[in-house]
Amino acid sequence: xxxxxxxxxxxxxxxxxxxxxxxxxxxxxxxxxxxxxxxxxxxxxxxxxxxxxxxxxxxxxxxxxxxxxxxxxxxxxxxxxxxxxxxxxxxxxxxxxxxxxxxxxxxxxxxxxxxxxxxxxxxxxxxxxxxxxxxxxxxxxxxxxxxxxxxxxxxxxxxxxxxxxxxxxxxxxxxxxxxxxxxxxxxxxxxxxxxxxxxxxxxxxxxxxxxxxxxxxxxxxxxxxxxxxxxxxxxxxxxxxxxxxxxxxxxxxxxxxxxxxxxxxxxxxxxxxxxxxxxxxxxxxxxxxxxxxxxxxxxxxxxxxxxxxxxxxxxxxxxxxxxxxxxxxxxxxxxxxxxxxxxxxxxxxxxxxxxxxxxxxxxxxxxxxxxxxxxxxxxxxxxxxxxxxxxxxxxxxxxxxxxxxxxxxxxxxxxxxxxxxxxxxxxxxxxxxxxxxxxxxxxxxxxxxxxxxxxxxxxxxxxxxxxxxxxxxxxxxxxxxxxxxxxxxxxxxxxxxxxxxxxxxxxxxxxxxxxxxxxxxxxxxxx
Amino acid sequence: xxxxxxxxxxxxxxxxxxxxxxxxxxxxxxxxxxxxxxxxxxxxxxxxxxxxxxxxxxxxxxxxxxxxxxxxxxxxxxxxxxxxxxxxxxxxxxxxxxxxxxxxxxxxxxxxxxxxxxxxxxxxxxxxxxxxxxxxxxxxxxxxxxxxxxxxxxxxxxxxxxxxxxxxxxxxxxxxxxxxxxxxxxxxxxxxxxxxxxxxxxxxxxxxxxxxxxxxxxxxxxxxxxxxxxxxxxxxxxxxxxxxxxxxxxxxxxxxxxxxxxxxxxxxxxxxxxxxxxxxxxxxxxxxxxxxxxxxxxxxxxxxxxxxxx
Numbered sequence: 001x002x003x004x005x006x007x008x009x010x011x012x013x014x015x016x017x018x019x020x021x022x023x024x025x026x027x028x029x030x031x032x033x034x035x036x037x038x039x040x041x042x043x044x045x046x047x048x049x050x051x052x053x054x055x056x057x058x059x060x061x062x063x064x065x066x067x068x069x070x071x072x073x074x075x076x077x078x079x080x081x082x083x084x085x086x087x088x089x090x091x092x093x094x095x096x097x098x099x100x101x102x103x104x105x106x107x108x109x110x111x112x113x114x115x116x117x118x119x120x121x122x123x124x125x126x127x128x129x130x131x132x133x134x135x136x137x138x139x140x141x142x143x144x145x146x147x148x149x150x151x152x153x154x155x156x157x158x159x160x161x162x163x164x165x166x167x168x169x170x171x172x173x174x175x176x177x178x179x180x181x182x183x184x185x186x187x188x189x190x191x192x193x194x195x196x197x198x199x200x201x202x203x204x205x206x207x208x209x210x211x212x213x214x215x216x217x218x219x220x221x222x223x224x225x226x227x228x229x230x231x232x233x234x235x236x237x238x239x240x241x242x243x244x245x246x247x248x249x250x251x252x253x254x255x256x257x258x259x260x261x262x263x264x265x266x267x268x269x270x271x272x273x274x275x276x277x278x279x280x281x282x283x284x285x286x287x288x289x290x291x292x293x294x295x296x297x298x299x300x301x302x303x304x305x306x307x308x309x310x311x312x313x314x315x316x317x318x319x320x321x322x323x324x325x326x327x328x329x330x331x332x333x334x335x336x337x338x339x340x341x342x343x344x345x346x347x348x349x350x351x352x353x354x355x356x357x358x359x360x361x362x363x364x365x366x367x368x369x370x371x372x373x374x375x376x377x378x379x380x381x382x383x384x385x386x387x388x389x390x391x392x393x394x395x396x397x398x399x400x401x402x403x404x405x406x407x408x409x410x411x412x413x414x415x416x417x418x419x420x421x422x423x424x425x426x427x428x429x430x431x432x433x434x435x436x437x438x439x440x441x442x443x444x445x446x447x448x449x450x451x452x453x454x455x456x457x458x459x460x461x462x463x464x465x466x467x468x469x470x471x472x473x474x475x476x477x478x479x480x481x482x483x484x485x486x487x488x489x490x491x492x493x494x495x496x497x498x499x500x501x502x503x504x505x506x507x508x509x510x511x512x513x514x515x516x517x518x519x520x521x522x523x524x525x526x527x
Numbered sequence: 528x529x530x531x532x533x534x535x536x537x538x539x540x541x542x543x544x545x546x547x548x549x550x551x552x553x554x555x556x557x558x559x560x561x562x563x564x565x566x567x568x569x570x571x572x573x574x575x576x577x578x579x580x581x582x583x584x585x586x587x588x589x590x591x592x593x594x595x596x597x598x599x600x601x602x603x604x605x606x607x608x609x610x611x612x613x614x615x616x617x618x619x620x621x622x623x624x625x626x627x628x629x630x631x632x633x634x635x636x637x638x639x640x641x642x643x644x645x646x647x648x649x650x651x652x653x654x655x656x657x658x659x660x661x662x663x664x665x666x667x668x669x670x671x672x673x674x675x676x677x678x679x680x681x682x683x684x685x686x687x688x689x690x691x692x693x694x695x696x697x698x699x700x701x702x703x704x705x706x707x708x709x710x711x712x713x714x715x716x717x718x719x720x721x722x723x724x725x726x727x728x729x730x731x732x733x734x735x736x737x738x739x740x741x742x743x744x745x746x747x748x749x750x751x752x753x754x755x756x757x758x759x760x761x762x763x764x765x766x767x768x769x770x771x772x773x774x775x776x777x778x779x780x781x782x783x784x785x786x787x788x789x790x791x792x793x794x795x796x797x798x799x800x801x802x803x804x805x806x807x808x809x810x811x812x813x814x815x816x817x818x819x820x821x822x823x824x825x826x827x828x829x830x831x832x833x834x835x836x837x
Contacts, residue, residue, distance in 0.1 A: 377550045416554055418656060418684025457548060466561050467553055468614055474544025505544055507551040507621070 023098040023171065025062045026085040026135065029053040030070040030078055035108025035115035044189050046071045048106040048143060048199040051289075055206050056102065059260040059303045075119030078105075082129055090134030098171055100257065101135035106199055109144035123147075131175055137257055139220070140177040143199045145186045147179035174251035178224055180231070181243045188240045193288040198245055201230035204291040206260040207302045208268065214298035216263040219256040230293055262303045269311065270332035271300040279335065282310045282349055304328050310349045311335055320344055346396060356394035361494055362387050363520015367408070367428060369502075370513045378504065379457055379514070380412030382428045386518050392438060400447070402434045406516075414461075422465055429456040434480050447482040451498060476500040490524040547617035555618075555626045555645045557685035558659035559610050560693070564686045565603040565719055565728055567596040567746045569756050570778035581804030583823065587815070588770055588784055589799055591760045596746075598738035599730055599758075602715055605707070605737070606695050608635075609663060609677055613643050624648065633665065636705045641665050642673055656689070658682045665703050674699040683722060690720035697736070711736020725749040725833070742769065747834060752776025755834035764789065766814075773832035777801040781829045783836040786814040796837055798829035806830070 031049025033042045053069040056062045066088065068081040082103065089099040103126070108115035113122045123142075130138040180187040180198035189196045195203075202223060204210075210218050210226030228245045235243040251257075262268070269281065274296055281290040281302065289309070290302050306329050313322040322340035326333045368381045375381060386406035395401060407429045413421035436449020458471040478500030486492040498516040503509070569592045612633070618626040629642040645661040659681045664673035676699045683689015695715045700706045713734030720727045725747040735741045742759035753775040761767050766788025774780030781798040795810035807824035810816065826837070 378548070414550065414553070416550070416557065416684060419554075419557060419688060420685070422553075457546075459548070464563075466611065466614055467556060468547070468617070470546065470548040470552075470617075472544050472546035472548030474546075503544065504548075506546060506549045508623070 023061070023100050023136070024089070024092045025056075025060065025066060025100045025102065026089050026092075027053070027056045027060070027062045027067045027102045027104065028070070028078070028081050028085050029056065029067065029104045030081075030107070030116070031072065032070075032074075032105070032107030032114075032116045033072050034117045035110065036118050036120075039108045039110065039115060042107065042189060043191070044195045045106040048195055048203075049104065051195070051203050052104045052106075052141075052199065054305075055203055055260070056104075058305065059206065059262060059265060060102075061258075061261060062102070072117060075114075075116040075121045078114075078116055078121060082126075082133075086129070086133040086135070093134055093136065099135040100137040100139065101130070101133050102139040102141065103130060104141040104143075106143040106196060109142070109147050114142075114144065127177065130177070136171065136173045136253075137251070138175045139257070140175075141202070142178070143180040143187055143196050143202075145181060146183050147181060147187065172251045172253040172255055172257055174253070175248070176220060176251060176257070177248040178227075179246050182246050185243055186240055188235055188243055190234075193291075195288065197234045197243060198227060198231045200288060201234070201291060202227040203289075204230070204302075207290045207304065208260075208262050208300055209290060209292040209294075209302060211262065211300055212298070214300060216261070216301060217258045218260040218262070220259050221256050223259050226293070230291065233293075260303070262301050265303045266330050266332070267306055267328050268304050268332050269302040269309075269326065269328065270334050271302070272334065272336065273297055273299050275300070275335065275337065277313050277316065279311055279313045282312065284308055286310075286349055301332060306330075311340070312349055313337065313340065314345075315342075318345070321348055323347070323349060357392045358525040359390045359392065359492075359522050360387070360525065361390060361404075361496075361520050361522040363494065363496070363518045365496075365516060365518030365520075367514055367516045370515070374504075374510075374512050374514075376413075376415045379512075380410055380424065380426050382408045382410040382426055384408035384428065384516065384518065386520070390522070395435075398438045398440075400436055400438055400449075402436075403432070404434065404451075404453075405431045406518075414459075422467070423462055424459050425461075427458045427460075430454065430476070432476075436480055436482075443486040445482075445484045445486070445492075447480070447484070449480050450477070451480045451500070452477045453500065455500075455502065472504070472506065474502060474504075476502050484522060492522040492524070493519075494522045495519050549617075549621070551621075552618060552626060554657075554684075555647065555659065556614055558645065558647075558657075558681040558683075558689075558691075559613065559661065560607065560679075560681070560686045560691065560717075560719065561610075562600075562604060562607045564721060565607070565717060565730075567599045567603075567728060567730075567744075567756070568748055569593055569596045569746075569754065570774060570776075581802065584805045584808070584816075584821075586782075586797055586799035586803045586805050587762075588768060588782055588797060589772065589774075589780065589803055591762075591768070592756055592758060592770070592772060595739055595744075595758045595760050596756070599732075599744055599746075602730065602732060602737040602739070603717070605710070606677070606693070606715065606717070609695070612641060613663075630666075632668075633705070636703075638668055639665050639703055639705060640668050653682055656683055659691075665699070665705060667703060674703060676700055676703070676705070687721055690718075690722050692716070692718040697734075709736065713741075725754065740767070749833045751833070753833040755832075755836075766790075771836040773834045773836055775830055775832050778803070779806075779830040780832050781807075781835055781837065784815070788814070790814055790818055798824070798826075800830070 029049050029052050031046040033045050057064050057067050070077050089101045093099045113120040130140050193200050205223040205226035206218050210222040212222055231245050276296040279292040280288050283289045294300050308327050311324045321343050323343050324340040363386055365384050369375050369379050384406045388402050388404040390402040392400040409427040412424050414424045415421050430453050432451050432453030434451035436447045439446045453476045455476045456473045460469040461467040478498055480498045482496040484492040484494040496518045500514055502512045504512055613628050618628055620627045624647040627644050630640040633639040633641050642664045645659055647657045647659050649657055661679055662675050663677035664675050666673045677695050679693025681691030697711050711734050716731040718729040728746045731743045732741055740759050745757035747755040755773045757771045759769045769785040770782050772780055772782035779801045783796055785794050793812050795814050798807040800806055806828045809822050811820050813819045813821050
């Protein structure tokens with residue numbers, strides 16, 4: 001389908017206006033990672049399904065008891081659930097209710113069949129099941145490769161259908177099939193958004209991004225037009241080739257189908273009429289949960305559950321990003337470009353940038369000079385207690401800086417030639433600044449970087465020795481490395497090692513090296 | 528090239544430390560004697576003798592040993608108090624084999640300032656052990672010349688395990704006003720050797736002071752607790768006694784005494800037990816008992832001592 005054609009359909013649907021009558025909605029939502037032999041596991045099919053299920057039950061008017069969510073459940077479960085919901089819709093219809101049955105599928109499709117694990121579900125069978133389902137409106141949404149085949153041939157009438165009017169107050173009736181890609185195209189997932197492109201844009205549209213009219217309701221036409229345009233735009237430059245959603249539309253009656261009603265919801269994001277551009281909404285984990293492509297002229301609301309989000313907008317000249325953190329609760333939160341922070345492109349939260357994070361570390365360890373002569377004659381090993389303030393991702397993704405402080409000491413013996421060992425009490429105080437890079441792999445984080453410290457070393461002797469206390473203060477540059485294991489959201493066990501250089505210049509000029517090791521616990525002050 | 532030089536210079540300045548953390552300083556300080564290194568340790572007077580309850584008489588000569596050693600230790604304390612000034616402040620300058628302090632104000636004697644230099648050398652005859660030479664000098668602030676008030680030499684790793692000698696010039700202290708009211712005149716020479724058993728300390732006080740008479744005092748302390756002590760004293764009538772005593776760890780001993788006084792000059796011998804009660808007295812001229820012969824006992828009654836004078 002070409003973009004002008006989609007726009008034409010959308011315009012026709014929009015002209016009809018949304019149906020006002022109350023409608024009982026049933027939804028089967030299925031996500032299937034495995035397509036059987038010859039396919040690769042999909043990374044986001046189940047997440048797509050969970051997302052659509054959440055949206056449909058929250059803003060799509062589907063009661064939780066009327067929704068079925070199948071995650072890699074196989075073809076049999078799909079058939080049973082579809083039969084069950086069809087029966088339920090039929091029963092409701094017999095009670096005089098208007099009914100809508102929606103089927104969403106994200107997974108593999110190949111050779112004219114949906115691939116659900118080891119099972120196959122011919123598209124003709126699915127289509128036929130929808131055609132005969134006893135619901136006033138049947139909608140099939142298929143996000144899978146070559147899913148456009150389901151909307152092809154066999155008497156399909158891919159044409160505007162609002163010329164069929166059944167009555168003044170009757171709502172729309174019939175079948176709508178929407179597929180994420182044409183019959184000869186692949187549907188693509190994106191690691192950047194953590195979803196398939198089509199579902200991502202369809203979900204964003206249902207949350208309010210597609211509400212072009214600004215009336216707080218997202219119709220089928222608006223959702224499709226939005227998902228179509230955004231999917232084509234997003235995949236235009238992808239390696240997998242451009243992806244064109246297709247539809248089969250066979251609706252009669254009056255009005256369009258409202259898929260999402262945002263009006264009853266009090267929270268969410270509110271974009272002013274003047275707002276313009278593509279806004280991406282990310283959840284705490286940095287995953288895109290909504291995307292709003294908006295032109296100036298109408299307000300737009302995005303219905304989000306309560307929580308903390310980040311909104312980002314790429315500046316038109318690619319000179320940076322606008323980023324804002326918002327807390328959604330019961331009242332709409334206005335998104336205003338003027339109140340968003342301008343940051344560099346590399347601080348894109350969608351690419352893992354979660355803002356600077358502050359953590360405190362406390363631990364214990366020790367220090368030891370490499371040279372035995374230095375240990376015996378100058379600086380004996382010491383036990384250290386340390387604390388560190390670490391600021392991560394402040395200078396760039398994975399880059400961190402920190403300020404540390406340590407104090408400690410120990411007892412030892414000073415060995416002089418031809419003299420009895422002299423007991424010595426040794427003390428050390430150090431404060432440093434570090435810059436390092438983190439490499440994260442699950443709960444494990446490895447770090448490496450540089451550090452410069454101010455180090456004070458002192459020693460004193462028993463009064464009987466009648467020897468003066470001595471100190472040495474200098475700058476000690478070095479390297480730092482650490483391994484940490486996060487065992488709760490905020491707590492990590494950390495093992496840190498440092499290699500430092502000390503230029504000793506009192507008796508003579510000597511280059512000395514020493515190592516410090518510290519184990520401790522790190523507490524993150526922010527997520 | 529210039530920028531490289533500047534960079535290296537900047538790095539050196541940035542990395543250069545500050546402080547007095549010097550093990551070599553400690554080696555230089557270790558060459559200076561401490562109070563314990565020069566201390567004359569003789570046993571306390573025997574209780575019985577001190578109380579005058581000895582049946583056969585008291586070894587009065589030996590009872591003078593402890594107050595004499597106290598006087599000598601007071602002299603040593605005076606000397607060491609001068610030396611200790613150097614331990615409170617870090618060196619003003621350092622070279623590989625020398626340290627220098629000052630001039631700095633003498634806190635105990637305002638208006639004066641001190642200067643100290645210690646030089647280390649390794650003469651072939653020392654067998655690899657360093658020899659430290661040191662001199663303490665003082666002057667009245669604003670005047671040109673420094674006077675040497677104390678000079679010495681030490682061989683060994685530390686004063687507690689080496690040997691050395693030093694001379695304290697009391698006349699210089701008087702000239703600079705650094706004397707105490709009871710500071711003697713003349714000089715004091717100290718030689719000490721703690722490198723082997725026995726530890727020996729020789730103090731020659733040219734003009735007396737600190738409650739002791741001018742004499743070349745000698746002390747040897749053995750690891751087992753006994754020792755030898757050569758000392759001199761005057762009794763209340765003014766008789767002079769020069770004593771060479773040997774004693775065991777319990778304080779029993781024997782002594783050869785040279786007497787000079789109203790009764791002429793001569794000598795006598797005696798032994799005593801741990802309570803300072805006489806065991807043997809060989810004094811045919813009665814120097815120790817008012818002129819009448821007062822010998823009794825035999826040498827066989829005398830205790831064994833590490834360095835018997837007879």
